[in-house]
Amino acid sequence: MQHSKYLIIGSSHAALEAVAAIRMQDPDGSLTLITRDKHLPYSPTVLPYVVSGRSQPDNINLKDQAYFDLHAIEFIPGRKVEKIEPENHCVILDNGQQWQYDKLLLATGASPLIPPISGLDQTEFLVLRTLEDAIALRQASSQAKKAIVLGAGLVGMHGAENLAEAGLDVTVVEMQTQVLPGYFDPQAAGLIESAFSQHGVTMKMGHRAVRIEQQDNGCQVELENGETLEADLLLVSTGVKPVTDYCAGSGIETDQGILVDDHMATNQTDIWAAGDVTQAGDFYSNAQVVTGILPDAVEQGRIAGMAMSEDPCLKSYNGGIPINTYTFYGQQAISVGVSDLSTGTLADCSEVELSVDTDNGFFQKIIFKDNQLQGISGINAALDPGIMWQLILRRIDLADDKADFVAKPLETGRRLMSRTWR
Amino acid sequence: MALGYNTITFNPDKCDGCGDCMRACSQAKAGTDDPVHSRIQILANETPSTGEQQSPIEMAMCRQCGDPKCVSNCPAAALSKDLSSGTIDWDSSKCVNCLLCTVGCAFGGITYNVEVGHVTKCDTCDGNPACVKVCPHGALEYNTSGSVYTRIGDKEDLFVPGLSACQGCNSELLIRHTLRNVGSNVVVATPPGCIPGMGTVGYNGKTGTKVPVFHPLLTNTASMLAGIKKQYNRVGRDVTMLALAGDGGVGDVGFQSLSGAAERNEQQLFMCVDNEGYMNTGMQSSGSTPAGSWTSTTPVGKEMQGKRTDAKNMARIMMMHNCEYVATASLSFMDDYYDKLDKALAASKRGFAYLHVYAPCPTGWRFPAAETIEVCRKQVESNFVTLWEFTPDQGLQFTRSVDKPAPLADYLKQIGKYRHLNQDQIDHLQRRVDNQVKSLKAFEQTSAVS
Numbered sequence: 001m002q003h004s005k006y007l008i009i010g011s012s013h014a015a016l017e018a019v020a021a022i023r024m025q026d027p028d029g030s031l032t033l034i035t036r037d038k039h040l041p042y043s044p045t046v047l048p049y050v051v052s053g054r055s056q057p058d059n060i061n062l063k064d065q066a067y068f069d070l071h072a073i074e075f076i077p078g079r080k081v082e083k084i085e086p087e088n089h090c091v092i093l094d095n096g097q098q099w100q101y102d103k104l105l106l107a108t109g110a111s112p113l114i115p116p117i118s119g120l121d122q123t124e125f126l127v128l129r130t131l132e133d134a135i136a137l138r139q140a141s142s143q144a145k146k147a148i149v150l151g152a153g154l155v156g157m158h159g160a161e162n163l164a165e166a167g168l169d170v171t172v173v174e175m176q177t178q179v180l181p182g183y184f185d186p187q188a189a190g191l192i193e194s195a196f197s198q199h200g201v202t203m204k205m206g207h208r209a210v211r212i213e214q215q216d217n218g219c220q221v222e223l224e225n226g227e228t229l230e231a232d233l234l235l236v237s238t239g240v241k242p243v244t245d246y247c248a249g250s251g252i253e254t255d256q257g258i259l260v261d262d263h264m265a266t267n268q269t270d271i272w273a274a275g276d277v278t279q280a281g282d283f284y285s286n287a288q289v290v291t292g293i294l295p296d297a298v299e300q301g302r303i304a305g306m307a308m309s310e311d312p313c314l315k316s317y318n319g320g321i322p323i324n325t326y327t328f329y330g331q332q333a334i335s336v337g338v339s340d341l342s343t344g345t346l347a348d349c350s351e352v353e354l355s356v357d358t359d360n361g362f363f364q365k366i367i368f369k370d371n372q373l374q375g376i377s378g379i380n381a382a383l384d385p386g387i388m389w390q391l392i393l394r395r396i397d398l399a400d401d402k403a404d405f406v407a408k409p410l411e412t413g414r415r416l417m418s419r420t421w422r
Numbered sequence: 423m424a425l426g427y428n429t430i431t432f433n434p435d436k437c438d439g440c441g442d443c444m445r446a447c448s449q450a451k452a453g454t455d456d457p458v459h460s461r462i463q464i465l466a467n468e469t470p471s472t473g474e475q476q477s478p479i480e481m482a483m484c485r486q487c488g489d490p491k492c493v494s495n496c497p498a499a500a501l502s503k504d505l506s507s508g509t510i511d512w513d514s515s516k517c518v519n520c521l522l523c524t525v526g527c528a529f530g531g532i533t534y535n536v537e538v539g540h541v542t543k544c545d546t547c548d549g550n551p552a553c554v555k556v557c558p559h560g561a562l563e564y565n566t567s568g569s570v571y572t573r574i575g576d577k578e579d580l581f582v583p584g585l586s587a588c589q590g591c592n593s594e595l596l597i598r599h600t601l602r603n604v605g606s607n608v609v610v611a612t613p614p615g616c617i618p619g620m621g622t623v624g625y626n627g628k629t630g631t632k633v634p635v636f637h638p639l640l641t642n643t644a645s646m647l648a649g650i651k652k653q654y655n656r657v658g659r660d661v662t663m664l665a666l667a668g669d670g671g672v673g674d675v676g677f678q679s680l681s682g683a684a685e686r687n688e689q690q691l692f693m694c695v696d697n698e699g700y701m702n703t704g705m706q707s708s709g710s711t712p713a714g715s716w717t718s719t720t721p722v723g724k725e726m727q728g729k730r731t732d733a734k735n736m737a738r739i740m741m742m743h744n745c746e747y748v749a750t751a752s753l754s755f756m757d758d759y760y761d762k763l764d765k766a767l768a769a770s771k772r773g774f775a776y777l778h779v780y781a782p783c784p785t786g787w788r789f790p791a792a793e794t795i796e797v798c799r800k801q802v803e804s805n806f807v808t809l810w811e812f813t814p815d816q817g818l819q820f821t822r823s824v825d826k827p828a829p830l831a832d833y834l835k836q837i838g839k840y841r842h843l844n845q846d847q848i849d850h851l852q853r854r855v856d857n858q859v860k861s862l863k864a865f866e867q868t869s870a871v872s
Binding site for chain 2: 013016017020024042043044045046049054055059060061062294295298302323325327330332334336382384385386387389390411413414415417418419421422
């Protein structure tokens, strides 16, 4: 049986950040990274750029073997965890190998959520979560003529843009009435949507696909209203779900994801979880939420690593905040925190400052409550999202600076943060 | 081994918001004056707040973090920390413009530049920052202390552990740094004072240093070193002579042999560690004790309000000997100290070199032990201590600007030995500081002319 003081399952942002945090505190303790992926670590977030050709598959590694050698880390790719036995401090891999751990981190991320649409399981389709997916999608896009993208989340929108730019005739089908729900309100989403329409992408919002059929040269998608669409490339991008199958029977508590406390500890001793696989505290409420965003994965990985290595500087997780930076057709959309009061619990006593210039594609929406920033979203608006995040997390009182902040969020935010650091 | 890095520092108190740094940065990076290209953003407050005090000027730029979140957030491995320079490098060939780095930065240090269509950040101009060079007020500085630690980190510490200096005493820091840099080819003389008192000369027949060290009388340190040096020269060995003396061993009891050695231009480096009094024997006043100071021989009571006479400026007196090299130094400015130590060592091969290092004493001056370096810094920022160097060829030159000093009262109020001072005494000390600076400036001007 193998043994590692720190055993980490997964190899993307949360896992690598935990590794860095552990090595800061414990440079020598044995540390092993096991991942189901076959490659050196990379980020799922870079994959749309592999599809577009902007990034080369061999040039996206977040870490290389030299890094692992330097920090005495054993890196084992291409191995899945089958089972965890917390009472034995043991992990069993898909090849039957057993690994004993002192401290275990589960950072297994998420996998595409495949919607229960009739006929989909009989149809050839593509997803975008792994490097293999990206290479397959890139290859398919060079051969196909017509594409349907199911789902207008981040992956779907990136995918649609890439496919359209590659010369395909693209239709995006989204069940909800807007693109990027949860990050932008309907008005901002409308601006993004119209940019896609202007670039020839057909946007079918508020449409549910009810039936999908495999055809000789592709597929046919039937919508709720009876309309049928045909395509020779189908990209399913209807969201992701945490990968937790191996938790079955282990006693590790899961809901939508692995439930963790504010130090990223699971309900089982010496087992932590971080990143897209978790369901962790929300910043705005007492709920446990799956956020699935990269900066949060980094934050959680850091906390888990510090907790595992007993770093005395360990601080509690602040709670997840939706954050999104999204570039489309050369335009920038940024969203930090609450963006749409109609769907949240903050509607009461919140103040909204809205500034829109549709002709120039400018949008800026700022939400305050009790003189604290709750959320800010913008399109082609200059913002420092990192500063906005801090203003929200630290609940900085903006009573005296609100007018300045609304007029010039970039400069005022920088000034407020500079003052805070001093 | 831990690495220390050079860094750009910003002092908002000295900044008037002129924007020269931003123009210099835009010019360096984009060949224009347009501040959109500047990677340093000075945020002058356009609408002063309603309060009495004008809000200070704020600044946004890359901190070159040791633990950079922009790098952690980058999905494309386009950002990385350069372990030799300490800067965070951006690789345009890998960047995918996702802006997630900007989510990680809480300083406004990496931002999207709409003109060029990608993020930009400070790269410190490869260690020669354009912004610092043009700052007319010294608000921006390029602090190279970090690289000092990297440079000497691998050198052997020639001072043994477990010495009995008072908590917070900066002499131990000074000696460890100095001996690391001087190396083992040295003979050290430590006349009576805190430095031998803390164990430098050792206990029970063992020394506190890993190099030859001896304990001369207060009166004969310089002459003993002169004799030893002559003997080494005679046998053909080039050995450094180093004196680590307190201000009493320099300016009071030790002065006649010191002055003589300086006049004869003996080859030695004589270092004064100035804590403004005889601290190891019970905090008696010395010739270096400033006016108004409480000491056990200049008490505060009905008859006396601390010392009645001013301190003599030993560094200036040594300059008047026309030594090979004379300089003042403060341990809150390590890069400056190291620069001077190197020059002093080189000069001691030719003749007499004198380094005057200020050593605020938490025990004798009564301030918290954790604040020694801050006290050092305030000494310099208020001009109570001025940093300069002198050579016979170049004359006197300040190594740190004496313009725009902080009020001396800010320095005095943090120290217990000055707590009783009345306004007249404070005014007297401020005048004394101003006059010293004026007079040193006159020397500087004379140097510039000749």
